[in-house]
Amino acid sequence: MKTSTKKLTRRKGLVLPAVFSVLIILMFLVLAVTSMGTTSLRQAGYVTQDDQAAYAAEAGLARALAQYQKDGTISEATGTGVQLMKGALEGSGATYQVNLYVNDGPGPMKVPTGAYIPEGTAFLVSEGRSQAERSVRRSAALVEKGLGTVEVGSLASAFLAENASFKAYDSSKEAPGYTGLGVDPNSLLDQQTIIATNESTGQPVKLTNSEVLGNILLGPGSDPNAQVSKDGTSTTQRVGVLEEPIELPPVEVPDIPGEDDTGAPPQPENYSPSGAANHVNFTQDANGKVTIINQCFTCVIQPNGDFSVSESSGPAGVSAKSASGNIKTGVVNHAPGLSTQFDIDITGSSFSVGGYWHGLKLTDTGQLLVDPPTNNSGDKWSDGNLEPYTAPTWLSDAFFKNIPPDLTNPSDMETGYFNNISIDSGTTVLQDSSTIVVNNLEITNGGQLNLPDGGKDVTIYVTGSLTIDGVNAILNETRKAPELKIYYTGTDPVQVSGGASTFMTLIAPDAQITLNGGGSSFYGALATKEQLTLKDAEFYYDIATEGVGTGTDGGTLSILAHQRL
Amino acid sequence: MELLIVSVLFFGLLTLVSVFVVRGKRLAVKTESFASVQREAIKLARAIGEDFNRATDKQHNYNNDTVMFLSSKPVDQATEPVLEFDAATGQVLWKQWVAYYLHEPEKVVKRFNKPLPTPVSDPLFATGAWDMTEFPTLALSPNEGRAMAKGITEFAVSRALGPNMWEFRIVAEGEVPLGNMSKEDKKVRVEIETGVRLGVKEIP
Numbered sequence: 001m002k003t004s005t006k007k008l009t010r011r012k013g014l015v016l017p018a019v020f021s022v023l024i025i026l027m028f029l030v031l032a033v034t035s036m037g038t039t040s041l042r043q044a045g046y047v048t049q050d051d052q053a054a055y056a057a058e059a060g061l062a063r064a065l066a067q068y069q070k071d072g073t074i075s076e077a078t079g080t081g082v083q084l085m086k087g088a089l090e091g092s093g094a095t096y097q098v099n100l101y102v103n104d105g106p107g108p109m110k111v112p113t114g115a116y117i118p119e120g121t122a123f124l125v126s127e128g129r130s131q132a133e134r135s136v137r138r139s140a141a142l143v144e145k146g147l148g149t150v151e152v153g154s155l156a157s158a159f160l161a162e163n164a165s166f167k168a169y170d171s172s173k174e175a176p177g178y179t180g181l182g183v184d185p186n187s188l189l190d191q192q193t194i195i196a197t198n199e200s201t202g203q204p205v206k207l208t209n210s211e212v213l214g215n216i217l218l219g220p221g222s223d224p225n226a227q228v229s230k231d232g233t234s235t236t237q238r239v240g241v242l243e244e245p246i247e248l249p250p251v252e253v254p255d256i257p258g259e260d261d262t263g264a265p266p267q268p269e270n271y272s273p274s275g276a277a278n279h280v281n282f283t284q285d286a287n288g289k290v291t292i293i294n295q296c297f298t299c300v301i302q303p304n305g306d307f308s309v310s311e312s313s314g315p316a317g318v319s320a321k322s323a324s325g326n327i328k329t330g331v332v333n334h335a336p337g338l339s340t341q342f343d344i345d346i347t348g349s350s351f352s353v354g355g356y357w358h359g360l361k362l363t364d365t366g367q368l369l370v371d372p373p374t375n376n377s378g379d380k381w382s383d384g385n386l387e388p389y390t391a392p393t394w395l396s397d398a399f400f401k402n403i404p405p406d407l408t409n410p411s412d413m414e415t416g417y418f419n420n421i422s423i424d425s426g427t428t429v430l431q432d433s434s435t436i437v438v439n440n441l442e443i444t445n446g447g448q449l450n451l452p453d454g455g456k457d458v459t460i461y462v463t464g465s466l467t468i469d470g471v472n473a474i475l476n477e478t479r480k481a482p483e484l485k486i487y488y489t490g491t492d493p494v495q496v497s498g499g500a501s502t503f504m505t506l507i508a509p510d511a512q513i514t515l516n517g518g519g520s521s522f523y524g525a526l527a528t529k530e531q532l533t534l535k536d537a538e539f540y541y542d543i544a545t546e547g548v549g550t551g552t553d554g555g556t557l558s559i560l561a562h563q564r565l
Numbered sequence: 566m567e568l569l570i571v572s573v574l575f576f577g578l579l580t581l582v583s584v585f586v587v588r589g590k591r592l593a594v595k596t597e598s599f600a601s602v603q604r605e606a607i608k609l610a611r612a613i614g615e616d617f618n619r620a621t622d623k624q625h626n627y628n629n630d631t632v633m634f635l636s637s638k639p640v641d642q643a644t645e646p647v648l649e650f651d652a653a654t655g656q657v658l659w660k661q662w663v664a665y666y667l668h669e670p671e672k673v674v675k676r677f678n679k680p681l682p683t684p685v686s687d688p689l690f691a692t693g694a695w696d697m698t699e700f701p702t703l704a705l706s707p708n709e710g711r712a713m714a715k716g717i718t719e720f721a722v723s724r725a726l727g728p729n730m731w732e733f734r735i736v737a738e739g740e741v742p743l744g745n746m747s748k749e750d751k752k753v754r755v756e757i758e759t760g761v762r763l764g765v766k767e768i769p
Contacts, residue, residue: 018575562764
């Protein structure tokens with residue numbers, strides 16, 4: 001029994017080490033294979049976590065921007081300094097934290113990343129972390145909330161620009177004595193609001209091969225991304241949306257006191273005497289034309305004194321009548337070939353017209369006599385009963401005040417009221433601190449309206465029509481647009497073409513404005529409630545004019561920069 | 566007799582296990598070779614994707630083995646802010662030129678960078694870019710550029726997906742380090758086509 005036991009013990013001792021050896025070898029092999037597999041797995045895991053962290057950072061940034069746009073803050077805290085937002089992505093477990101640094105100014109502000117951010121901007125840095133926090137990614141954005149309240153360089157219902165440019169500068173920053181082409185480069189400005197429109201439908205700004213080196217404000221409720229039309233070669237800076245329309249104040253043409261020959265500009269008027277003669281109506285247009293209608297009787301008197309009068313025919317033998325003339329000169333021309341004529345009398349103190357059916361008489365004392373329709377008793381003035389009235393001043397003035405003078409190529413112009421001013425050769429020098437009211441102003445064929453160097457404070461009101469055409473038609477040698485203002489109250493389109501010294505402010509509320517002509521440059525400010533067109537032209541908004549109005553853009557969040565760090 | 570039977574069974578089992586292990590090992594080596602080549606291609610795609618996040622679509626150039634662009638990354642990360650702006654306008658300051666170049670003889674894609682003489686906020690004013698013909702010479706210098714990925718045989722912009730988005734084609738190749746295989750079987754090839762955006766898309 002002892003021998004048998006020893007043999008069994010020896011056999012067990014051989015198998016066991018062999019099995020262990022094999023197991024150890026197998027273990028190393030398995031470890032090697034597993035190691036190779038896990039390397040790839042780990043690599044893929046890192047990539048996944050990295051992506052999770054990046055997406056978390058972007059999600060945090062997007063959420064923070066949306067909240068900042070809505071509330072102006074991303075946490076309970078407000079004002080300058082850091083604000084915080086935290087969150088997590090559902091499912092992945094990735095988290096984010098957003099820091100917001102707001103710079104309300106003044107001046108640039110240094111943020112913890114070491115960068116400086118401009119006044120009026122906010123810097124958002126979002127840090128995303130994967131669930132296991134093995135990967136951290138950051139994304140940042142610098143934003144500006146709206147343009148704020150700004151002065152605008154041009155206002156119109158629509159802007160059409162072709163081969164044009166809109167720029168901004170400050171004439172007070174030009175080097176003294178600067179005479180180069182265009183403006184002093186050192187006076188050019190960035191991020192000014194050059195274009196503004198109150199329109200909020202369609203595409204009120206259309207740019208073709210044009211640049212706007214400044215900002216644009218669209219009407220309330222506009223979509224800043226859709227309502228500025230520009231082709232591939234056109235550029236703009238920021239586009240904002242007005243909170244309220246910019247109101248263009250009405251132009252009030254001053255009543256210039258002066259001599260008899262520089263009376264106040266005509267205003268639209270209407271007068272119907274009450275009583276038996278209420279069939280008579282007197283009207284005056286903005287251009288000074290007076291129209292008198294008494295049933296079949298019509299008399300029209302122009303500001304320069306030209307008149308025309310007509311009446312329907314009467315009983316057999318009484319023809320229709322027609323005549324014309326000038327009440328200032330006393331000239332009367334009866335229409336030829338008529339069997340009967342008006343009885344017209346013009347003196348220095350009265351004007352009377354008698355027809356078959358009607359008649360009227362106006363004296364310089366303001367007495368108005370009307371021959372009513374029932375008094376048909378012949379082609380003589382003062383036949384029948386005359387109804388007396390007191391004429392309104394404007395009506396007396398229309399007859400008895402001398403009309404404002406016409407000027408052709410005057411050597412200079414000072415404060416006064418004028419009818420027609422035509423400058424088609426030579427230079428007309430504007431006097432300092434003058435206010436000029438003119439019905440029609442026409443500068444053509446090389447004539448120049450000149451504000452000499454050192455001149456200042458000239459305002460011109462144009463009530464009829466305005467034409468500015470030709471090289472240096474406006475020659476403002478001061479290079480200061482605030483010193484020369486033109487207000488145009490008419491409705492005829494205004495065209496400004498040619499010239500490199502057109503430094504002025506032009507306000508034409510009811511007229512389309514067109515700047516065109518190769519190399520045409522306009523420096524100053526422009527406003528109309530109609531369309532503004534630039535073709536092959538440049539508009540430089542001079543901020544020294546303080547613009548043509550003030551608008552507020554508070555709603556649009558502009559992303560100045562967005563980077564993944 | 567019992568010992569003999571146990572030994573035969575044991576060695577039979579061992580042989581069987583060895584066959585499985587050897588085959589498994591071959592498969593694992595093959596898989597690892599694929600994974601390694603794929604890793605290089607992905608590494609390159611991710612590197613250029615990250616670099617492009619800091620690029621601008623207003624200043625770039627490329628040909629069939631080179632892509633060059635302007636980057637806002639700091640030149641010296643230890644001393645410069647990670648991102649800087651023009652303190653007046655808020656525009657990003659562009660600080661350096663970055664280029665990726667495939668050096669075909671070595672199948673290596675190298676990344677080069679060159680600081681701008683002066684950082685600019687308007688990319689169009691950036692100066693000092695490389696001439697695209699400089700890279701074959703630059704790549705030969707061990708002191709120039711940093712190898713980003715090995716085994717790359719193709720690296721080029723295959724097409725534009727938009728005004729500021731390109732599709733890159735990256736091909737990486739390698740060999741399975743095993744005997745008893747034909748040269749064709751040993752060849753491992755990975756192709757990646759990926760869209761990369763120059764700069765970051767505007768947040769809606």
